Amino acid sequence: MPLHPLVRQAAKHFKQTNPLGITIDAESDTIPQGRHPFAIYQWQFTGLREDLMLQPVCIDQQISQKILDLIEKGQEARILEDSILENESLEMLEKAHYELWLSAKQKHKADTAQLINYRRESLSVSHHARITLLQEQLDAVTEERIVRMRQSQIDNAVSDYELRIKELDHALSKVDINYHMVAIGFINIGKVNG
Secondary structure, eight states: OTTSHHHHHHHHHTTSSSOEEEEEEEEOSSSOSEEEEEEEEEEEEESSSOEEEEEEEESSHHHHHHHHHHHHHSOOOEEOOSOOSOHHHHHHHHHHHHHHHHHHHHHHHHHHHHHHHHHHHHHHHHHHHHHHHHHHHHHTOOOHHHHHHHHHHHHHHHHHHHHHHHHHHHHHHTOEEEEEEEEEEEEEEEOOOO
């Protein structure tokens, strides 16, 4: 949700280099009570399509699956001034993030390669049909001026095809997910008041 306090604070903080330190209070009967470390990363997808997303990461897999709901229903975030995580928790978050990122990157590469192959095949089919039509038109004329025009159309079609293939190859070569941490902190889980 764009108006949630965490999103507002993270958006203000994107331009800074150090992650925002925060604590969120939330209630749940299904998540273990206590103080759980988490981090929010900004992922920038590159390649054929550019995209940007916030990716939460938790050490506890059960919390990872529900963190966005917990954050959405959580109370106002508090900014922490001091060092908020000990090295062991930070290393565990970084390891969890790396595994998540690596899996997402492999999927992003595979999905992009599949889409590029589809576009390449579609482009080849339409190019072949265009060249066939232009060649038939060239074969049907004898006037020198029209022959030059038809040959120029064929040359332009070939050049356009080669340029589009190069663009697809370039997009495939730059497929990646760039990331940086924008927030780190704790989510305090308390029991739901009934």
